[in-house]
Amino acid sequence: MRGQENKLFAHIDWGLLSVYFILVFLGISNVYSSVFDPDNPGLFSLDTEHGKQIMWFGVSLFLGIVIFFLESNFIRKYAYWFYGFTMLLLIAVLFTSPINGARSWFGFGGVGIQPSEFAKIGVAMALARFIDQNSSSKESRSLKNVSGLSTLWGIIPFILKNKETALILGLPCVLVLLQPDAGTFIIFTSFLLVLYREGYAGNILLFLVIAVIIAVITLLVADTNFMFLFTKIKLSGNAGIIIVLVLLAGIFAAIIRSFVMKRNRKPLYRSLIGSFLIAVIFVNFVEIGYTNILQSHQKERIDLLLGKIDDPDGKGYNINRAKAAIGSGGFMGKGFKSATLANASQRHVPMQSTDFIFCTWSEERGFIGAFVLVGLYTFLLLKMVVMAERQRSVFTRVYAYCVASIFFYHFMINVGMAIGLAPVIGIPLPFFSYGGSSMMSFSVLIFILLKLDSERKVVLQ
Amino acid sequence: MRNIENRKYVIALIFLIIPLIFIVRLFYMQVVDTQWKERAAQISENRITTYPARGIVYDRNGVKIISNEVYYDIHVIPKQTNNTDSIALTKLLGISMDEYVSKMNKARNYSRRKPSELVRQIPPNEFSVIAPELYKYPGFFEVARTLRVYPKKIAAHVLGYMNEANGTDIEKDSYYKSGDYIGRSGIEKMYEKELRGQRGVKYYLQDAIGLSTGKYENGDYDTLAVQGQNLSLSIDWELQAYGEKLMQNKLGSIVAIEPATGEILAMISAPTYDPNLLVGRHLGANYGALAEDTLLPLQNRSLNSAYPPGSIFKTVMALIGMQEGVITENASFPCNKALAGCHNHPTAMNVSDGVKMSCNPYFIQLVRRIVQQGKDKSIFKDAAIGLDIWAKYVRSFGIGTDLQVDYPTNVHGNVPDAAYYDKHLNFRWAFSTIQSIAIGQGEVLITPLEMANLAAILANRGYFIPPHFIKSIDQGEIPEIYRTKKYTMVDSAYFEPVIDGMWRVVHEDGGTARRARLDSIAICGKTGTVENFKRISGKVYQLTDHSNFMAFAPRDNPQIAISVFIENSGFGGTWSAPLASLMIEKYITGTVADTAKENRILNANLIPDAEDIIRK
């Protein structure tokens, strides 16, 4: 029995496990504080959100123990099966009746389950499995070389030559967009970080940064007009960007002409034209997406973030209340159970126990608390990178990066939204936002990682 | 492959940079920038002001003359309203649908979360019908506010009125907020700070729809409302009411002072009005009507108008002459009608005679001795020196000076001195030019209050205490100046002959105020007549004279000093003197014995009509 125990919990990363427990503890205490009702102060009542959260934590621990009794090979072997199962759930959920305009929930007698939370685990496992399999075959080496193209032009061959990867990622993306759930869709784009680490499309991050800059500029000038220099011709903001892109292309062409030897010019010209075309297509794509595809409330959220509209008591109500709650926390915070804005009884900050839970924490714990929380997440993320990098198993490494990327996106978007640096997207802050599905899925992500990591030496044998 | 290995650093860097940006942003939002704290307070805190009850005002005998009554304003918080049955509500509140719609729109435009006023000042009897129905209309609620009520309906001019603080008031004193009431005239204005008390503030936390969810910081910042201080005035409400009754259908004023204390017992300005007219919802309309009345009912004639004193001024002349040593009490001057008009009377053999007979030439010759004392060879320079000495004496009687009465006024009488005539006359002047001042005509002006104060000085034989309304503030002491005697420049020894003359004015045959005589009380008085000119379309007409009378009683140990001024009533002895005697009798004995005399006054209508002007 003793040997069994030793084997089961041997080589566990206690650091990660500790941060997990600390975050869960702080998270539940914070939900308790945010929904605290002096008339009904019970801690363990299942009628309260914190009571339910404690229950979900118990379920998560149970799942964790089950995972620890599984063999790592079992997890690897059945990765696709699990992925397939979660995809079926995503398809099945589309046949439920919508709640708040989206088909995202399965209801089981008062308990709601969000399959998209579990789909993250499925995608992480499938992606890890797929890259693991390919890394051991010769075919994948050439594939990597192709995908390592140094130009943006390479994005199209990249997608064509990695049909399987595109499928693994694309299927859940399409399914969550059908719900529709833009927040989870954005989370799925976090796997691009994993692909980057695994050697796909080297400039994908640079590409992302440039794309974000161009997108922001395009959105800023969307629906605007300006007078073309020295003339009376009225042009749309969109046309202005394209004019600037033409000018930039001309400048780069001139630079190439002046500084690059003639025989090397040809591929550079080709890249330049390719990049230019992609940029023009992208600008139009963003603009059409913004004006024609986005729903009006999504457009408003973007406009609010970019400062195009200012309406603190109307369209900007949520974010204005959220920022006021956080800002009013000051250096030391107002104290436990003392939030006057992000509190269930005051109701100034909407969704204060779920999407805007960071407000309660920051209002009650102040800058000190916010600093500690951001620090804990940073530690968690870096810990995961360290754990990923110490693996000899490609599966575990890719899986660890998947988990890190998912946590990073949730953290970045949720906190960024609350402090006005990201648009309002309803996704939970891991272990802090109230919600059973997210508590379980984030816990399972961590427990699988712990399990896989604990056997890193076994793989060596 | 090395290249790809290094990508872990890029990812770690991203995992560091984003949190770092968040930390900087959070530090800025939570520690550096104060705008979010202000915004949070704006969103989550609410202050509720508690208004203290304004101080109650009593008369000298402890009878309430100003009290408070609770009125109700109906307010609305647009966000809390829910399916309002506007037809039933407008019916209940007694407002028109148009008014309701426009007020609701205004309220919504102002704020959806904050209360706005819908109906103002519903009296308690009307509100008792509304109160049990109001719960059916969420978002609508009553705000109690106390308004003034004047139970005795007297002394409108003295007590003053209140209305809403305007921009200037708010700018001057940050205590006031829009919608507050402020004393606008009279005692309400003068003792505003004492009466208003101190507003209390309670800070509440409010939820998203503006409902209170608890005290802010355990109420540490809350302040309690402090009740306004109660005042006791020197006014005797029964005497005041009696005076107002006597002055009905007359224009003019009565001022009665207790000589020993300077306390004003009554101050009547006719015509008067019910002070309750200037309270509540109808204040604006009533004020407008009173302001348009050609008889100027809003004007306090006792304080805010100055007239030539006429013959009553002669008492002061005699006193100055004796003090200055230019005459003795046995001085006699012939009734030289070349100097001034006079009636037929025996020659005045002494000061007492002069006062009793009110001989104009007597006093012109007397004052010439004061003004032209021969201190300079030039009669002009001599007159200037003498006039300034004279003016200083006169002012020591409070005439033409600030009497420091506790009433918002800046009207004083006028005592001309050398500088005054140098300024107003474009030729050299000596006493003969200005001699009408000796008989209280010309440039000398006196207010009815100064006249009553003069009567008090005579009663006190040489001093006065600045006349005042305040008797006590919350049972406490009154200001030092209202307890301090101010002496005139005339020694008390010189007063007896003048007082003797004044006694004879009332009590001897041939006196001008025989109608003031009472069997029980020795009254000392002096009548006066003030010529009344009126300029009508460029032409000056002489109208029926104004008459006045000043008196004190009893002669020994006086209890009341009084001045009566009645416009267009002719000779002072006819109306003013008997009216004063009724007041004196009422105050000292509590009753009036001679009802015929009383009825004669009550039934007299001395308000001039248009024909009066044409007749003259």
Ligand SMILES: [Zn+2]
């Ligand atoms: Zn005479």
